[in-house]
Amino acid sequence: MEKQEIRTFGRRHGKKLSARQTRLIDVVLPTISYKNIQNNDKIILEIGFGAGEHLRELAIKNTDKIIIGAEPFINGVASLLSSITNNSDDILPEYSNIRVWADDVRQMLRDSELKFDEIWILHPDPWPKAKHEKRRLLSAEFLNTLGQHLTQNGEIIIGTDHWEYYEWIVDQSQKTNLTRQTPEINTIKTRYQNKNMAGTDAPKYLILTKPLPASPQPAK
Ligand SMILES: C[S@@+](CC[C@H](N)C(=O)[O-])C[C@H]1O[C@@H](n2cnc3c(N)ncnc32)[C@H](O)[C@@H]1O
Numbered sequence: 001m002e003k004q005e006i007r008t009f010g011r012r013h014g015k016k017l018s019a020r021q022t023r024l025i026d027v028v029l030p031t032i033s034y035k036n037i038q039n040n041d042k043i044i045l046e047i048g049f050g051a052g053e054h055l056r057e058l059a060i061k062n063t064d065k066i067i068i069g070a071e072p073f074i075n076g077v078a079s080l081l082s083s084i085t086n087n088s089d090d091i092l093p094e095y096s097n098i099r100v101w102a103d104d105v106r107q108m109l110r111d112s113e114l115k116f117d118e119i120w121i122l123h124p125d126p127w128p129k130a131k132h133e134k135r136r137l138l139s140a141e142f143l144n145t146l147g148q149h150l151t152q153n154g155e156i157i158i159g160t161d162h163w164e165y166y167e168w169i170v171d172q173s174q175k176t177n178l179t180r181q182t183p184e185i186n187t188i189k190t191r192y193q194n195k196n197m198a199g200t201d202a203p204k205y206l207i208l209t210k211p212l213p214a215s216p217q218p219a220k
């Protein structure tokens with residue numbers, strides 16, 4: 001029997017969706033599934049996109065790539081869909097490269113062999129109480145899974161203003177074979193960053209990459 005996974009997100013549903021949002025979820029969402037993407041497409045994944053501000057920015061900056069967003073919070077998905085469609089519910093041309101998985105990203109990664117050039121995770125739920133720590137998504141096990149879905153030069157980009165969670169992620173990354181850099185990154189402020197839930201001023205960032213492939217040994 002498959003091990004029951006610990007849930008890493010809070011609620012899936014917030015306040016009641018408007019009639020338009022319900023229609024977008026029922027009619028538009030199925031048309032932008034990630035399932036018909038080819039593995040030779042260049043793909044960026046954003047995990048836990050919230051209301052989708054950063055996902056939209058990725059779409060506009062990377063017109064040659066497919067941008068997949070994974071988010072189980074249905075109200076967040078509805079906000080994204082509202083912001084990428086016109087009054088006739090057509091996807092705006094500048095967002096035609098967006099695809100959405102409206103559920104737990106771990107399920108999507110299990111069911112697909114897609115490789116990503118970039119994987120973004122901004123302000124993952126910190127689960128600050130000790131008794132909830134096991135709900136933190138960015139465990140060594142999960143980082144290893146992400147590593148398996150990276151292209152050879154791909155990058156996992158993580159940002160959080162919860163500095164204790166940041167240190168925990170650094171610690172988890174040391175239990176993987178991924179290589180770590182701590183760059184300066186400027187992204188637009190997402191909804192969670194604006195709330196500055198952690199009370200710190202600035203998010204800290206971390207980039208994880210795959211180790212270089214071993215170079216072939218010269219013949220003796
Ligand atoms: C604190 S919010 C941050 C949202 C957004 N990135 C921002 O900065 O505004 C974390 C988000 O991660 C999502 N999340 C948590 N676990 C997830 C999982 N297993 N798969 C996909 N998304 C997840 C939650 O639903 C939530 O929307």
